[in-house]
Amino acid sequence: MRCEMMKDIILIDYIDGRLKGDALRDVESHLSSCAACRKLAEEAMALSASLKSFPKEAPAPGVWRAIERELIAFPAKTQFADNVLERLRSFIPHPRPAFVMATVTAIIIFTLIAVRFIPVTGNIPYEMEEYDIFSASSVNTIGEDGGFGTELEDAFL
Amino acid sequence: MREIAKDIIEKAADGDMAAFEEIYRTFSSSVYTIALGVTRNREDAEEATQDVFVRAFRNLKGFRFGSSFGTWIYRITMNVSLNTCRRRARRGAGSVSYDDFKNVLPAAPDTAGKGAEREDAAGRVAELLKNISPEHRSCIVLREIEGLDYKEMADVLAIPINTVRSRLKRAREALMAYCRKEGIGHAL
Numbered sequence: 001m002r003c004e005m006m007k008d009i010i011l012i013d014y015i016d017g018r019l020k021g022d023a024l025r026d027v028e029s030h031l032s033s034c035a036a037c038r039k040l041a042e043e044a045m046a047l048s049a050s051l052k053s054f055p056k057e058a059p060a061p062g063v064w065r066a067i068e069r070e071l072i073a074f075p076a077k078t079q080f081a082d083n084v085l086e087r088l089r090s091f092i093p094h095p096r097p098a099f100v101m102a103t104v105t106a107i108i109i110f111t112l113i114a115v116r117f118i119p120v121t122g123n124i125p126y127e128m129e130e131y132d133i134f135s136a137s138s139v140n141t142i143g144e145d146g147g148f149g150t151e152l153e154d155a156f157l
Numbered sequence: 158m159r160e161i162a163k164d165i166i167e168k169a170a171d172g173d174m175a176a177f178e179e180i181y182r183t184f185s186s187s188v189y190t191i192a193l194g195v196t197r198n199r200e201d202a203e204e205a206t207q208d209v210f211v212r213a214f215r216n217l218k219g220f221r222f223g224s225s226f227g228t229w230i231y232r233i234t235m236n237v238s239l240n241t242c243r244r245r246a247r248r249g250a251g252s253v254s255y256d257d258f259k260n261v262l263p264a265a266p267d268t269a270g271k272g273a274e275r276e277d278a279a280g281r282v283a284e285l286l287k288n289i290s291p292e293h294r295s296c297i298v299l300r301e302i303e304g305l306d307y308k309e310m311a312d313v314l315a316i317p318i319n320t321v322r323s324r325l326k327r328a329r330e331a332l333m334a335y336c337r338k339e340g341i342g343h344a345l
Contacts, residue, residue, distance in 0.1 A: 011326045040333075044329060044333065051285070051301035054190070054194060054278065054302045056190045062203075066207050071214055
């Protein structure tokens, strides 16, 4: 377990020289007593030294010339495009996020209130409509006295 | 990590080519080395270097000095180099042999002995680096070749420091396993 933990420390912090004080002494003490970890540290050091030998070089002179050529051609064609885009952008309003959020919240609250408190009118259930038609057609509508036989009629007629 | 004065960046952002050339002189060696380490191919590295500086110039006005200029340009380099690797992988030309690498290294301007030595070192490292993924390679290149610390690496690669640490560890494990398997040993 200790070697497994040490392996992580050796392959990262120890190799990169990030250990100081007690942490460094702890690793060095372990390395002096553990042959496997010592071998790992030596291999990692050798690898690191080898990678550091990779030469740092400047690119060939042709690279700068190619960049210069491209950049000299660049302003004429793209700065014009940038200016056009910039002008187009200025016509498009850019609302602040807080304002957008407040507006959306207000719309949601208003919708919820409307749904909750405004009564629904004008829609008669299908069954009721059918019932009324049925009742109207099935009842013997006109009586002998020319009325409909209702209490209201009795009161007036 | 290299750095450059703010007024030079501002002049270059206003289109001053002399100022931009100074930026190029300051960073081109690092940009090219990173690109060469990640792509392992001189032609790709030169193309990437060109692409990096053209992009940098075109986006200089957008640079807000929120991070260091070095971090910014290294990040562009890493993105361009990794994209080059992905393009090459899609074309099915992902592997570069030691001989290919030697052939594409620039001609040595110094003495023949030193040039051959440098070529050998570069070839050995390139051969090693082909055994790890471009993402792991980019960590190794930034740490071992460019000498960046973990925080700088995390900024350049836009990943957390712990991811930098785990990638470095895995990359080193893979490289050491390859060395053992090939019998390269300590001499490398």
